[in-house]
Amino acid sequence: MYKNRSEYTSGKLPYQLLTALVIVGIVCLTLLGLAGYSPVAYADGIPGGNVSDPVVRAVDIAKPAVVRIITTLNAQLIVHFTSPTAKDVTFPQNSNGYPIALSGSGTFITATGEILTADHVVNPPRQDLDQFLQQQAAQDVANYMNQVLKANPPVSADQVASELANGQLSSTSQYSTPQSQAYLSTAYTGPLSVTNIQNVPSNLFAPVDRIEKQSSFSDEDVAIIHVSNMNDMAMVQLGDSSSVQQQDTLTIIGFPGNGDIAGDTATDLLTLSVNPVFVSSFKTTNTGAPVIQVAGNVEHGDSGGPALDNHGTIVGIVSFGAASGQGSTSFLQASSSAAALVQSLGLNTAPGPFQKAWNQAFLDYSSNTPGHWHKAQSEFEQIAAKYPLFKGVQPYLDYATSQAKIEKVPQTQGTPNAQSSTQTASPGSSISWIAIAIGALLLAGLLLFGVIVFRRRRVKKIPATTSVPASNASAKAAPFVTQGSPMNPAQSSYGRQVNDAFTAFGAPPSANNQSQKPGQPPPQPFAPPYPQARPSKSTTMPPSTNTSTLVPWPCGHMNRPVARYCSICGEPAPPSPPARKFEQ
Secondary structure, eight states, X not given: OOOOOOHHHHTHHHHHHHHHHHHHHHHHHHHXXXXXXXXXXXXXXXTTSSTTSHHHHHHHHHGGGEEEEEEEEEEXXXXXXOOTTOOEEEESSSSSOEEEEXXXXXXXXXXXXXXXXXXXXXXXXXXXXXHHHHHHHXXXXXXXXXXXXXXXXXXXXXXXXXXXXXXXXXXXXXXXXXXXXXXXXXXXXXXXXXXXGGGSOGGGEEEXXXXXXXXXXXXXXXXXXXXXXXOXXXXXXXXXXXXXXXXXXXXXXXXXXXXXTTTTBHHHHTOOEEEEEEEEEEEEOTTOOEEEEXXXXXXXXXXXXXXXXXXSOEEEEEEEEEEETTEEEEEEEEHHHHXXXXXXXXXXXXXXXXXXXXXXXXXXXXXXXXXXXXXHHHHHHHHHHHOTTOGGGHHHHHHHHHHHTTOOOOOOOOOOBTTBOXXXXXXXXXXXXXXXXHHHHHHXXXXXXXXXXXXXXXXXXXOOOXXXXXXXXXSOOOOOOOOSSOOOGGGSOHHHHHHHHHHHTTOOOOSOOTTOOTTOOXXXXXXXXXXXXXXXXXXXXXXXXXXXXXXXXXXXXXXXXXXXXXXXXXXXXXXXXXXEEOOO
8 A cells, every 4th residue: 555645745856856957957058068069159359340240241351452542743833923023923932843642542453453443543633633732822822922012902821712713813733743652551561660651661552553444533433553562462352333222331441531630640541441321322424424322421532442232342432422511422433334444454353362361261260160260260370471461460360369279179080091090089079979968868858757747747637526426317416625635646557547537527337347246346436535425313324325425445545335446545345334323
C-alpha cells in the first residue's frame, strides 16, 4: 500500500527540476558565447563607425580614394583710367601678379592615376576668376586713385570693386596657365606631422601632368585628369546615374571651404568631410547636360567630389549650386557624362591590387563570422607592409589586433599527410561542442518534463461526477462537498487513472464478470470520496446496493459497496455488514 502525499508536494519537484534546467541552460549559452559563437556587437568608438551598416561601410572604403585638388595661377588686372595723366595701369605694380588658389575635390577612378573631377576645378571659368581678381586688386586700385590721381572725394576699396564689377571702371584681366596638384587625404596618409600644407612631403601629393579629357563648365563640367607616380591607389567605381530616384539619399565626400577652420594647417586642410544629400529632382541644363538636383550641405570646395549611392559607386559629381536664406540647392553632374569620357579614352576602371585587398580586408573587418578579427588583422598587416604610405589603415589594424586577442577561433582538423600531423581541436572548440551537446540534452529533458507535468496536472484536474441512482435514472445529482484527503494520482498508474476517469463519466461496465469472486460486488470505478447522506431514525439500513454511494473500507479509502477491490490500494472488499436498525 502506497503512502498518500499531498498534490502540492507531488507538484513541487518537477518545478524545481525545471528551474534547475533553465539555470543550466543559461550557463550553457554563456559557454557558447565565450567559445566564440555569439553574434558580434560592435562597441562604441570602433574605427569606421557603424561598419555593419552597408552605407557607412561603402563610404569608409571609398574615403582613401578622394583627394583635394588645389589649382593655383597668377593674375594681373589692367585698369583703363580716363585721366590725362594715367591711361592703362597694371596691378599689382611691383610683382608678377596676384596669386590665386582655388580648391576642389576629386576621386581616383583607375589604378593608373586617373582622377575624376569637375572641369571648373582644374580649368576655372574666367568669369569667376575676374570677380575674385577685382576684389583682390580693389584696395591697390583705390590707393593709386587717392594717392596718384588725387581722387576727390577719396574712394574706398568697396567703391572700386563695385565700379570694376559693373564696368564703370574699365579693366582687363590676364592669367597664367593654371597649375593643379592632387593631395592625398588623411584618410589615406593618416594625421600629418607638418603644420603648413606647403611642407607636406612630396610623396603625398602629385602635380596634375595633363587633362586627359574634359567637358567645359558651360557644358557638362566634368574632367578626367592624370597624376604621375600615383599608381595602384585606392579607387572608386562609376555607378549608374539612371538608377537614382527622387527621395534617394546620396553621400557627398569632399573638402568644403567653410570646413577649413584652422587656416593652412595641413591635417585640417586634408581631412575630408562626409555629408548626406537628398535627391530633389532631375534637370537638364541649357546645353543638354543631365544633372541631379539635391538638397543638403554642399559648399564651395566640394566641387568635383563624388556623390555615392548606397553601393559606394559614383553616381554624380558636385558641379554648381545656389545658396539662399531658406537653404541651398545644388546640382550634380550625372555619372553618365563621366562614363562617356571614360569610354572615349578606353580607360580600364577595374579595381587594382590595392583596392581589391583593401575592400576584402574591410569586409572581413566589418563581418561577424567566427575568426573574422584574425583574418582582418592578417589582411591589414599585409596592406600596411606592401603600401607603407597608407597610414590610414593603422586605426583599423590596431582595433582588429585588440579584438583578435580575445577572439576564440575554432581550429579545423587538417587532413594528415606525409609532412603534416593531425591537428587537434583547441580547448575553446572542445568546450563549445560540449556545451552544445549539454544544451541539446537539457532541451530534450526540458520538453520531456514539460509533457509529464502537463499530463499529470491534467489528470488531477479532471472533475468526477456523481452517478445517477438506479431508482431514479433521470434525476439530477445533488451538489456535494469534497471531504477527506485529496486523491493522489501517484497511487495508481496513469493508464488506470484515465480508464477510471472514463468509467466514472458513464462508460459501460465491463462484460467480463467471470473472475468475480463469490459474495463480492463487481469492481468499482474511480470516483472521489463524497460524504454519506445520514439515514433517518428508526429505519432499517439494509446492505447498500446503491452503486453510487461510497462507504469507508478498512483500508481507509472510500469505495462503492459493490466494488470487489479498493480502487486506490487494490485491497479486497470487506465482508458485507448485516442490516441494522438506527435508534430513535
